[in-house]
Amino acid sequence: MAYFNGPIQVLIEQLSQLPGIGAKSAQxxxxxxxxxxxxxxxxxxxxxxxxxxxxxxxxxxxxxTDGDMCPVCADQKRDHGxxxxxxxxxxxxxxxxxxxxxxxxHVLHGAISPMLGVGxxxxxxxxxxxxxxxxxxxxxxxxxxxxxxxxxxxxxxSKLIKPSGIRTTRIASGVPVGGDLENIDEVTLLRAxxxxxxx
Amino acid sequence: MAYFNGPIQVLIEQLSQLPGIGAKSAQxxxxxxxxxxxxxxxxxxxxxxxxxxxxxxxxxxxxxTDGDMCPVCADQKRDHGxxxxxxxxxxxxxxxxxxxxxxxxHVLHGAISPMLGVGxxxxxxxxxxxxxxxxxxxxxxxxxxxxxxxxxxxxxxSKLIKPSGIRTTRIASGVPVGGDLENIDEVTLLRAxxxxxxx
Numbered sequence: 594m595a596y597f598n599g600p601i602q603v604l605i606e607q608l609s610q611l612p613g614i615g616a617k618s619a620q621x622x623x624x625x626x627x628x629x630x631x632x633x634x635x636x637x638x639x640x641x642x643x644x645x646x647x648x649x650x651x652x653x654x655x656x657x658t659d660g661d662m663c664p665v666c667a668d669q670k671r672d673h674g675x676x677x678x679x680x681x682x683x684x685x686x687x688x689x690x691x692x693x694x695x696x697x698x699h700v701l702h703g704a705i706s707p708m709l710g711v712g713x714x715x716x717x718x719x720x721x722x723x724x725x726x727x728x729x730x731x732x733x734x735x736x737x738x739x740x741x742x743x744x745x746x747x748x749x750x751s752k753l754i755k756p757s758g759i760r761t762t763r764i765a766s767g768v769p770v771g772g773d774l775e776n777i778d779e780v781t782l783l784r785a786x787x788x789x790x791x792x
Numbered sequence: 793m794a795y796f797n798g799p800i801q802v803l804i805e806q807l808s809q810l811p812g813i814g815a816k817s818a819q820x821x822x823x824x825x826x827x828x829x830x831x832x833x834x835x836x837x838x839x840x841x842x843x844x845x846x847x848x849x850x851x852x853x854x855x856x857t858d859g860d861m862c863p864v865c866a867d868q869k870r871d872h873g874x875x876x877x878x879x880x881x882x883x884x885x886x887x888x889x890x891x892x893x894x895x896x897x898h899v900l901h902g903a904i905s906p907m908l909g910v911g912x913x914x915x916x917x918x919x920x921x922x923x924x925x926x927x928x929x930x931x932x933x934x935x936x937x938x939x940x941x942x943x944x945x946x947x948x949x950s951k952l953i954k955p956s957g958i959r960t961t962r963i964a965s966g967v968p969v970g971g972d973l974e975n976i977d978e979v980t981l982l983r984a985x986x987x988x989x990x991x
Contacts, residue, residue, distance in 0.1 A: 607836045613817060634843075659799050
């Protein structure tokens with residue numbers, strides 16, 4: 594892939610370091626960028642710099658934001674007594690898109706994974722416990738992924754919170770709405786069965 | 793998807809304008825970039841600017857390069873009497889990777905497509921004809937894709953060149969019909985080159 598030289602090759606290399614972008618995609622993206630009007634390429638480059646330089650962690654919930662506080666935490670109409678714990682800002686965005694959740698969030702930036710060497714101190718758990726101690730929290734909803742790491746993290750959090758007596762819940766796992774039963778893995782099917790509710 | 797605001801949202805929007813990058817991928821890429829050390833994000837942004845600003849069309853073959861002339865055209869050891877006509881710089885790169893082709897190239901930057909409203913004047917055909925008139929060319933190898941557009945372009949070129957008496961060949965259809973040149977393995981590319989026939 595070493596035919597291209599100078600700035601083209603540098604750009605291809607930089608792009609191929611992004612997650613999910615292979616050598617072929619990086620090449621396609623590079624040529625697309627080069628073929629754009631100069632102001633479009635400049636806007637892309639500047640948006641990268643601006644985002645990297647201006648984005649910080651929310652002082653409350655640790656999500657990424659460009660102010661001191663994210664729009665959710667700054668919103669006084671939200672229920673600040675209910676905290677949903679998620680792994681990433683993207684998970685937060687997914688629940689915000691529903692428009693129905695009225696509480697606030699806490700973003701862990703990861704999940705406990707002994708396999709990957711990620712321990713409780715490597716994610717934003719201390720910040721969560723600090724919030725629980727100083728704020729008046731009625732409920733903590735643990736919405737980590739239903740992967741091995743997510744479940745481990747959920748268990749860990751529930752044990753951590755138990756002594757404080759704060760109600761701790763876990764989002765239901767089961768068959769996704771609109772999903773065909775035949776395409777769903779057995780673990781999910783069994784969990785959906787375990788979690789069945791009276792109609 | 794409008795939860796994120798300010799610089800994050802701007803970056804996500806910019807990234808999602810790239811080809812093959814949907815809203816989800818753009819979000820993932822944006823958060824990856826933000827989580828990088830600042831100098832890494834800066835390097836990415838600068839590589840975009842540098843590529844866009846410094847890359848020009850080769851004065852000979854019209855491929856993209858950072859000098860006046862691309863490495864192939866500048867190389868006196870290449871056979872400048874044989875021109876391979878390709879659609880994109882990526883196709884040129886694909887043949888260069890084989891390391892076996894000793895001639896030079898001409899990059900059309902597209903193919904004739906009545907459907908998409910791309911006519912002969914929208915690709916670098918005039919530049920090719922100028923080269924044929926002024927240089928001593930023994931053979932033109934038409935290596936446009938074996939898609940409808942590529943074949944149309946090949947036919948058009950062969951008719952255009954015929955009066956000059958220059959030998960015009962087409963790479964063999966060892967290349968699977970409907971395939972993009974850049975995705976094809978080197979052996980197939982070479983076999984297609986060996987099996988070229990007079991148009």
